Amino acid sequence: MARPGSEYPxxxxxxxxxxxWEESPLLVREVRQKLETGAGRTLAHSSxxxxxxxxxxxxxxxxxxEGKSFLFSPKVEKKDxxxxxxxxxxxxxxxxxxxxxxxNLLDTSDIDAxxxxxxxxxxxxxxxEQKNESNL
Amino acid sequence: MARPGSEYPxxxxxxxxxxxWEESPLLVREVRQKLETGAGRTLAHSSxxxxxxxxxxxxxxxxxxEGKSFLFSPKVEKKDxxxxxxxxxxxxxxxxxxxxxxxNLLDTSDIDAxxxxxxxxxxxxxxxEQKNESNL
DNA sequence: GCAATTCTTTTAATTAATTAGAAGATAGTA
DNA sequence: TACTATCTTCTAATTAATTAAAAGAATTGC
Numbered sequence: 496m497a498r499p500g501s502e503y504p505x506x507x508x509x510x511x512x513x514x515x516w517e518e519s520p521l522l523v524r525e526v527r528q529k530l531e532t533g534a535g536r537t538l539a540h541s542s543x544x545x546x547x548x549x550x551x552x553x554x555x556x557x558x559x560x561e562g563k564s565f566l567f568s569p570k571v572e573k574k575d576x577x578x579x580x581x582x583x584x585x586x587x588x589x590x591x592x593x594x595x596x597x598x599n600l601l602d603t604s605d606i607d608a609x610x611x612x613x614x615x616x617x618x619x620x621x622x623x624e625q626k627n628e629s630n631l
Numbered sequence: 632m633a634r635p636g637s638e639y640p641x642x643x644x645x646x647x648x649x650x651x652w653e654e655s656p657l658l659v660r661e662v663r664q665k666l667e668t669g670a671g672r673t674l675a676h677s678s679x680x681x682x683x684x685x686x687x688x689x690x691x692x693x694x695x696x697e698g699k700s701f702l703f704s705p706k707v708e709k710k711d712x713x714x715x716x717x718x719x720x721x722x723x724x725x726x727x728x729x730x731x732x733x734x735n736l737l738d739t740s741d742i743d744a745x746x747x748x749x750x751x752x753x754x755x756x757x758x759x760e761q762k763n764e765s766n767l
Numbered sequence: 768g769c770a771a772t773t774c775t776t777t778t779a780a781t782t783a784a785t786t787a788g789a790a791g792a793t794a795g796t797a
Numbered sequence: 798t799a800c801t802a803t804c805t806t807c808t809a810a811t812t813a814a815t816t817a818a819a820a821g822a823a824t825t826g827c
Contacts, residue, residue, distance in 0.1 A: 497785050497810080498811075507814080540775095541816085544775065544776085546816090562824080577724050578739050587645060588716060593740035597737070600729050600733050603714050607761075608761055615751060615754050618737065634814050635782085675787045677788070678785070681787080682784090685784085701804085701805080
């Protein structure tokens, strides 16, 4: 046995998913262009194809022929990938305790007053939701 | 060029750091034991040594001779590693917007009423802190 | 039709991560 | 001293991730 291979996208794969979540389907050439201008990542055309095909093999992407070239589009949704990666880190760093993770963010990040108010509202809403759920 | 090598601990390295944050310094044999009972990860003795030495090379661990064996202890603090990995995911998934990350957690996780209240208190405290800072 | 352009496939090289056997060193014990 | 137990170091194998050149296939413009 050796490297297991994560169920989540790697660094570069995530970069590519971000490109395709923003706009898709795209040709290889277009993905390459966007990686360069957007993420400052200059890759050879063949490198981009290789990654895209690997991602297709992992079922991260759809692939459809368009003339002689391929069009790629995401097969996984942003919220699912985000959720998966978040819960992965949640379990690995905070033992699966989400409020511990939130506290860490509040403690270590700069969040301005407006945003704090937004969060407070969200929390209030959550509390209400929970009360409703228990009164069914 | 190829794999860059993350500045943050890998999956297994983090597991080992967790063991050593809980109790250190430890002998290889003890780390191995704790990986097995704690994380359900059974590794050969030599495998554990290899990883520990790699981590020592990455400056994640201290190493001191004790008789014929080595004692290992963390050189990096839990809060720094946690902070680093959090800000890494923060930038990669939420474009560096911490409140977006908090919102995601609130939306997708089960947090009970007591914990929500704790978070509300923390937010109130944060708001006050910010007011004080601006009134210097 | 032929050349140029543009794609994909094939091949492969490098580095990181994970795992572990085999060999070598050292210390204790009978 | 010789045997044994216990450590480390050396070596190495496997898989994932990243990157890209070279070779092949197809389409288009003269």
